[in-house]
Amino acid sequence: MTLDSQNMLQVIKDFPKQCREALGLPKGISASGKINNIVIAGMGGSAMGGDLLKIYLSNTNIPVYVNRDYKVPNFVDENSLVFAVSYSGNTEETLSALNAAKEKKAQIIGITSGGKLAEECEKVVNIPSGLQPRAALGYLFFPMLGILHNTNIIRVKNDELNEMMGILKQTNKFNEQGEELSKKLKEKIPIIYASEALGAIAFRWKTQINENAKMPAFYNVFSEMNHNEIAGYKSMDHKFSVVMILDKNDNDRVKKRMNICKEIMEEYVEVEEVETQGESLLARMFSAIYLGDYVSYYMALWNRVDPSPVDIIEGMKKKLM
Amino acid sequence: MTLDSQNMLQVIKDFPKQCREALGLPKGISASGKINNIVIAGMGGSAMGGDLLKIYLSNTNIPVYVNRDYKVPNFVDENSLVFAVSYSGNTEETLSALNAAKEKKAQIIGITSGGKLAEECEKVVNIPSGLQPRAALGYLFFPMLGILHNTNIIRVKNDELNEMMGILKQTNKFNEQGEELSKKLKEKIPIIYASEALGAIAFRWKTQINENAKMPAFYNVFSEMNHNEIAGYKSMDHKFSVVMILDKNDNDRVKKRMNICKEIMEEYVEVEEVETQGESLLARMFSAIYLGDYVSYYMALWNRVDPSPVDIIEGMKKKLM
Structure with missing residues (x-):
């Protein structure tokens, strides 16, 4: 076992901690105005966070669209909330989709550890860097959950978080x-x-x-x-x-x-x-x-x-x- | 080569004819009222028609959702147009989704060769029976296109149909x-x-x-x-x-x-x-x-x-x- 493989094992072992930390990251950040639909623009592990959000929101009335592409759907407008998610902040598809969403005057919140995405989003959740993107799924998902909670779009109960943390631990x-x-x-x-x-x-x-x-x-x-x-x-x-x-x-x-x-x-x-x-x-x-x-x-x-x-x-x- | 394999080859050879025939089937059938989104409820080959419709509508502003499930998304309401598509008319997932769409008072149009679906939809496009559903993709797709054309949601140009038919022939x-x-x-x-x-x-x-x-x-x-x-x-x-x-x-x-x-x-x-x-x-x-x-x-x-x-x-x- 090399140092690197040990490192991945340690990151996996630390995943419950990552989730707990991630829950605190969007403190004070919320969307505003009318939101008719939610679009998550991302690729790979960053899109995966969007897929999970779509599952979580399946009991609400809000349509959720996970966008793995250079553009965003035509229906995106000023009443769309677009999460632009890229761990590195330099994923070219996501940066391109971000520009498309800006042109459509969507509400945009970035989730990234840095890169161009951090520069190009007014609202941003900064997540820790240094991991493989796929190993950062907690950081990529829970901030979106927190923002939707802060915006009163969903109510995430402490009970469910505690149950999840208890099991992951x-x-x-x-x-x-x-x-x-x-x-x-x-x-x-x-x-x-x-x-x-x-x-x-x-x-x-x-x-x-x-x-x-x-x-x-x-x-x-x-x-x-x-x-x-x-x-x-x-x-x-x-x-x-x-x-x-x-x-x-x-x-x-x-x-x-x-x-x-x-x-x-x-x-x-x-x-x-x-x-x-x-x-x-x-x-x-x-x-x-x-x-x-x-x-x-x-x-x-x-x-x-x-x-x-x-x-x-x-x-x-x-x-x- | 058995009779059956010959039969499948003949059905494939006849596909251009099927497409032409399918284009005429929705004559006089249209949706009405305000349509905010389109949902295609189907499985297998019938859902595939929905996937194709989603591609075709990607240049419009209408969100399209292909629903391969027993239920329909929560956002479905009286301003949703739901195509309930089942070649046999007896696909259990589609019949279940149809009921869910009815409860939400969606506008529903069935596309089927018969079965319970034909009985349970007020508006229905009847397509010919006797094929393997996957071999009936023309019948399963083009009626939806025609209905959206009849409803003035899209304008299908003769030029594009002629080009397609010319190539398929x-x-x-x-x-x-x-x-x-x-x-x-x-x-x-x-x-x-x-x-x-x-x-x-x-x-x-x-x-x-x-x-x-x-x-x-x-x-x-x-x-x-x-x-x-x-x-x-x-x-x-x-x-x-x-x-x-x-x-x-x-x-x-x-x-x-x-x-x-x-x-x-x-x-x-x-x-x-x-x-x-x-x-x-x-x-x-x-x-x-x-x-x-x-x-x-x-x-x-x-x-x-x-x-x-x-x-x-x-x-x-x-x-x-």
């Missing part, structure tokens, strides 16, 4: 469970599934395996995959392995579909199941995310790669200049 | 190009890429390969995949093969990203490129879709399976009853 348990599951996925190409409602969590697992373990991984959601992807299992071989993320609040029919699919899939591949923990949505979301972070970390070790650097992505950025 | 060319490309993908697991704007076209290829060829296939979009999935290529092997769908209107930076990624990917897998054809959006969308339909058809033949029936999906539906 059981770091050793996640570490052990993650290591154990990672062994079952050794040398496999994982396909991660969750319900439509929690699809972003499955996507997080996929991207963490891509970036930490430098391995292919894919994801999809129930029940859409029942209508097409499942037919491909007929030619699936044991190189693949399936992980299903189950949630107690999944629709009963989705639960039944997952059970039936598990039976079908097990004719071709191994299927592992993991469950979200806790009662509140935040606890359920972040317990599953946290487990996936450990799984991807250990998959890097079994794949004999350093989980931290992503040479291909850095090399690509240089060629793009 | 070159069936033999698509057939040949599709067969040729399919040979390069023989025994490979394809990963299909397009720009964010045309991501649904890449998704269509993926699902057609899943259902017609009964093979695994995956998809992703540029530039989001630059931020995570590309890192997984480090452990990618020649079992996989990449197809990039290029569009002349792709953002210049996206074009550059695609070129750089092609170079990176070619260290690990073979990469094929295909281009959309024509000037108008409809022509570009449907030319790429049509090629993918032929590719998936021939991949079924090389995989020695009948492209038409999807036993796994049908078996699953029975178990769900």
Whole structure:
């Protein structure tokens, strides 16, 4: 284990602390005026924070749009709240979308550790630098939650935060469970599934395996995959392995579909199941995310790669200049 | 080649005719009142029509939401136009979403060949039955376009329809190009890429390969995949093969990203490129879709399976009853 891989492990272990710290960062920052919709402009880990916000706001009436693009949707106007999120502050797609949002006179709040984004946003939540963006998900997500709370768009209850923190603090348990599951996925190409409602969590697992373990991984959601992807299992071989993320609040029919699919899939591949923990949505979301972070970390070790650097992505950025 | 596989080939060959016929189906049907957003409730091929509508409306100010779920988003209200789309008319997710939309007093228009959906919608576009839903994409998409045209929400120009039809009618060319490309993908697991704007076209290829060829296939979009999935290529092997769908209107930076990624990917897998054809959006969308339909058809033949029936999906539906 190199210093770098130790470093990633430590950052994962510190994730509960990061979440607690992140909750305090947007103090005194809020949006104002009428807000008809919320757009999160970001890429990779920064967009992921937007996906999580979309899940969290799914019980409200506010449409949420996660924007992974150089432009913003045409419907963005002065009654749109746009979170421009880039860990480095220099993500070119996000800076381009920020300009587009400015032209449309949207309300804009930046979330970044610095870079051009910090310079170009009047309102900004400054988050600590020095991490891999994907390891900064707490910093990238909770400030948005806090701002919406400060703006009275949502009311985040202390109870739900406390429940989430209580569960995340059981770091050793996640570490052990993650290591154990990672062994079952050794040398496999994982396909991660969750319900439509929690699809972003499955996507997080996929991207963490891509970036930490430098391995292919894919994801999809129930029940859409029942209508097409499942037919491909007929030619699936044991190189693949399936992980299903189950949630107690999944629709009963989705639960039944997952059970039936598990039976079908097990004719071709191994299927592992993991469950979200806790009662509140935040606890359920972040317990599953946290487990996936450990799984991807250990998959890097079994794949004999350093989980931290992503040479291909850095090399690509240089060629793009 | 069995009768059934011949049948699928004939249905693909007839696709241009289907599109022309589908354009006439919504005659006299329109929505009324104020429309703030459009929701397409459907699954599989029926949701795909919604994805295409979302692409087509991306230049308007109307937010479009494709709903692959048992419920509809909370923001749906009496100023929402909900297309409830199910080829069979008995898709349980869509019927459930339809009920949810009714409770919210949305304006609802059904698109179906029959079933409960036809009974439960006051306004309905009846489309011909007897096809595999995925082979009925023309019937599932163009009626929505016609209704929005009838409602004066968009103006579909004859020029763009004529251009699209002119290109699609070159069936033999698509057939040949599709067969040729399919040979390069023989025994490979394809990963299909397009720009964010045309991501649904890449998704269509993926699902057609899943259902017609009964093979695994995956998809992703540029530039989001630059931020995570590309890192997984480090452990990618020649079992996989990449197809990039290029569009002349792709953002210049996206074009550059695609070129750089092609170079990176070619260290690990073979990469094929295909281009959309024509000037108008409809022509570009449907030319790429049509090629993918032929590719998936021939991949079924090389995989020695009948492209038409999807036993796994049908078996699953029975178990769900």
